[in-house]
Amino acid sequence: MKPIRIGLLGIGTVGGGTFAVLERNHAEIVRRAGRDLVISVVADKDQARARQVTGGRARITDDAFSVVRDPDIDIVVELIGGYGVARELVLAAIANGKHVVTANKALMATHGNEIFAAAHKQNVVVAFEAAVAGGVPIIKALREGLTANRIQWIAGIINGTSNFILSEMRAKGHDFATVLKEAQKRGYAEADPTFDIEGIDAAHKLTIMSAIGFGIPMQFDKASIEGISKLEAIDIKYAEDMGYRIKLLGITRRAANGIELRVHPTLIPSKRLIANVEGVMNAILVKGDAVGPTLYYGAGAGAEPTASAVIADLVDVARMLTADPHHRVPHLAFQPDQLSSDPILPMREVETAYYLRMHVLDQPGVLADITRIMADHTISIDAMLQKEPAEGEDQTDIILLTHLTQEMNVDDAIAKIEALSTVKGKVVRLRLEDLS
Numbered sequence: 001m002k003p004i005r006i007g008l009l010g011i012g013t014v015g016g017g018t019f020a021v022l023e024r025n026h027a028e029i030v031r032r033a034g035r036d037l038v039i040s041v042v043a044d045k046d047q048a049r050a051r052q053v054t055g056g057r058a059r060i061t062d063d064a065f066s067v068v069r070d071p072d073i074d075i076v077v078e079l080i081g082g083y084g085v086a087r088e089l090v091l092a093a094i095a096n097g098k099h100v101v102t103a104n105k106a107l108m109a110t111h112g113n114e115i116f117a118a119a120h121k122q123n124v125v126v127a128f129e130a131a132v133a134g135g136v137p138i139i140k141a142l143r144e145g146l147t148a149n150r151i152q153w154i155a156g157i158i159n160g161t162s163n164f165i166l167s168e169m170r171a172k173g174h175d176f177a178t179v180l181k182e183a184q185k186r187g188y189a190e191a192d193p194t195f196d197i198e199g200i201d202a203a204h205k206l207t208i209m210s211a212i213g214f215g216i217p218m219q220f221d222k223a224s225i226e227g228i229s230k231l232e233a234i235d236i237k238y239a240e241d242m243g244y245r246i247k248l249l250g251i252t253r254r255a256a257n258g259i260e261l262r263v264h265p266t267l268i269p270s271k272r273l274i275a276n277v278e279g280v281m282n283a284i285l286v287k288g289d290a291v292g293p294t295l296y297y298g299a300g301a302g303a304e305p306t307a308s309a310v311i312a313d314l315v316d317v318a319r320m321l322t323a324d325p326h327h328r329v330p331h332l333a334f335q336p337d338q339l340s341s342d343p344i345l346p347m348r349e350v351e352t353a354y355y356l357r358m359h360v361l362d363q364p365g366v367l368a369d370i371t372r373i374m375a376d377h378t379i380s381i382d383a384m385l386q387k388e389p390a391e392g393e394d395q396t397d398i399i400l401l402t403h404l405t406q407e408m409n410v411d412d413a414i415a416k417i418e419a420l421s422t423v424k425g426k427v428v429r430l431r432l433e434d435l436s
């Protein structure tokens with residue numbers, strides 16, 4: 001059979017890794033695909049870099065649109081990133097009957113519904129394993145390996161930058177700003193780290209997993225997102241003292257009246273495996289009704305780990321080229337006409353447990369006032385820690401862990417507590433998940 005010809009759009013970190021791995025493991029990959037896979041053209045604005053990476057083994061152009069229109073190209077690999085030109089290129093490739101492989105989580109989370117509809121109409125495949133958790137094959141697990149299950153919840157550490165920062169804050173006791181500078185120095189954080197530290201990158205990935213897990217459309221605009229930039233080292237220490245670790249988690253859960261879709265710093269019991277995932281590594285827990293909890297762990301970014309996922313998608317597309325389009329694995333696991341209309345719940349309706357830290361005057365009656373407000377809002381206290389004030393100080397910290405309650409109850413209680421004259425400053429609120 002003739003080789004499958006690939007047009008590679010973008011040969012930066014991931015594109016260069018894809019070219020290198022495909023070349024190095026070419027014989028093994030061909031044995032698995034059953035067809036030869038050849039990157040025949042590379043589009044990149046930096047043509048000199050492209051020539052250096054490819055060593056003359058592919059045609060180079062700076063016109064990506066010429067690649068998606070090329071009749072000799074079977075699969076377009078989009079590794080440019082972003083929302084704008086990447087969307088135009090992917091839709092143009094689909095319109096020209098090309099299959100698409102992408103690592104672009106932002107594109108899929110925000111425009112996935114439009115892209116899948118176009119692909120379904122043209123009977124082509126859009127593969128996006130590399131868009132979530134780098135080299136960890138979580139998309140394939142959700143779409144195929146766990147097909148027999150009704151997925152109950154998914155919870156993951158899906159941003160390596162934030163996990164590195166939290167790991168270093170816990171291990172060294174440093175504050176957020178200090179560790180962020182270290183992450184940038186090591187190349188783990190961008191010069192503008194907003195997408196990573198404010199939870200946006202994680203929410204893109206969670207949106208994709210939620211759609212596949214629950215058979216719903218992509219709904220990134222309805223995700224509740226809270227990052228780690230306001231997290232203080234003292235809360236990491238207090239959590240540790242009480243047997244918990246703080247991680248930035250993406251959590252999506254099937255509830256009675258809808259689907260939870262949320263990213264936020266979360267206390268996890270330190271005995272849980274996911275609580276011990278450190279540095280830039282990713283880990284995702286998926287709980288199915290039949291299989292129970294399953295854990296997927298590995299490198300969530302980097303040239304060759306992400307290239308591993310890109311090439312796995314290329315092999316899948318190669319295998320599917322001879323399949324009846326109606327018998328391919330659906331993009332979001334469920335048949336396109338079987339997607340659910342279950343709503344995404346607003347955060348105020350989500351039920352979870354909480355860590356609350358209050359800085360208060362050290363005087364009688366303060367704790368009684370706080371617990372009365374909690375009881376008035378039907379919030380049950382699971383554990384409490386009251387610190388001794390430093391010598392010569394008249395203020396201290398009270399830390400409360402709650403049982404399960406709705407976020408709206410906690411919001412309203414916090415407003416009442418902050419209005420007390422004995423409570424100084426804002427109440428620190430973090431969510432708590434057992435993940436068992």
